[in-house]
Amino acid sequence: MPAPDSISADKLAKLVGTPKCPVILDLRTSDDFALAPQLVPTARHISLDAFEAAPQSMGSGTVVTLCAQGHAISQGAAALLRTQGLAAEYLEGGFKAWSEAKLPTFDPAKLPPSNTRTNTIRVTRSRPKIDRIACPWLIRRFIDQDAQFLYVAPSEVERVGELFGATPFDIENVFWSHRGELCTFDVMLAEFALNLPALDRLARIVRGADTHRLDLGPEAAGLLAAALGLSRLYSDDLAQLEAGMTLFDAFFRWARDATGETHNWPTNKVETSNG
Structure with missing residues (x-):
């Protein structure tokens, strides 16, 4: 059963390309990003250090965080954003799930x-x-x-x-x-x-x-x-x-x-x- 603070790759894919698409933060480590140097559409690839200042530019919209496989980095980041009053979810399975579903990325x-x-x-x-x-x-x-x-x-x-x-x-x-x-x-x-x-x-x-x-x-x-x-x-x-x-x-x-x-x-x- 999906966690209440997560979003599936299929559900996020339905939002991509529409005015309802959330802000997407790619928090993969530099090593993980080097293995697959593509981004989910509209995603920003930022380090955890840069992430600390990210909420100041988020506005009041929904945010989706992702990491390599949807574990501690993206879940912790989404939880931190929620403590600051933002609606935030993490991508289930991370970039790995998105890629395996053959969903669109960009270079x-x-x-x-x-x-x-x-x-x-x-x-x-x-x-x-x-x-x-x-x-x-x-x-x-x-x-x-x-x-x-x-x-x-x-x-x-x-x-x-x-x-x-x-x-x-x-x-x-x-x-x-x-x-x-x-x-x-x-x-x-x-x-x-x-x-x-x-x-x-x-x-x-x-x-x-x-x-x-x-x-x-x-x-x-x-x-x-x-x-x-x-x-x-x-x-x-x-x-x-x-x-x-x-x-x-x-x-x-x-x-x-x-x-x-x-x-x-x-x-x-x-x-x-x-x-």
């Missing part, structure tokens, strides 16, 4: 260099449409929940990146950009080694909408229409991003849970006979 080696911020910061062109909303959604939902995004004039993206320690994306001649027929969203999935069927489905839709290859899937035209509509509704790029987060949340949940569902009307039509 933290592709994260921007660490700096004085605990979050990452990225910069791209202003007036976003598809990729420049899809990529921030992917980052916040699967890589870094607190990531910041700067939207500036196209000619200033690289210079702003240099001045403010921001990683440029979705512009020409940078690492995080289109490659051949792939859009930036595709590139991020590949580089972070994020393997999840729902994300692959979503990537095809994003690619179709962003590169006007609407033949890639009927949903691509719908995403394009919705994205263009949002760009007309919002003059502020960050307000548009927040609205776009909800749009991509919906597309992700469709891609994960509802691709087989159809809808017709009327649903309660009463059949009559001629007898």
Whole structure:
């Protein structure tokens, strides 16, 4: 029977990629992390020493701690967080259980260099449409929940990146950009080694909408229409991003849970006979 202060890998996996995903702290030792240098989506890998200051930046949300196999480190850390008024659980079976269930992870080696911020910061062109909303959604939902995004004039993206320690994306001649027929969203999935069927489905839709290859899937035209509509509704790029987060949340949940569902009307039509 599960402990009342624990969460199973399957249950946590259902929260990953959604607005309800908790803060995830990976407390594996450096030796354990070296054996499997991947992270559960959005997890922060921190040492026990750094963990002492972690509650100050947790806010009031739910926290899940994990260690190699779900023993003393993660259980003790969750218990300590609860004494400080936070809702905290530990991952049953730790990273070992997550990995054995073949649940998604990402490669933290592709994260921007660490700096004085605990979050990452990225910069791209202003007036976003598809990729420049899809990529921030992917980052916040699967890589870094607190990531910041700067939207500036196209000619200033690289210079702003240099001045403010921001990683440029979705512009020409940078690492995080289109490659051949792939859009930036595709590139991020590949580089972070994020393997999840729902994300692959979503990537095809994003690619179709962003590169006007609407033949890639009927949903691509719908995403394009919705994205263009949002760009007309919002003059502020960050307000548009927040609205776009909800749009991509919906597309992700469709891609994960509802691709087989159809809808017709009327649903309660009463059949009559001629007898």
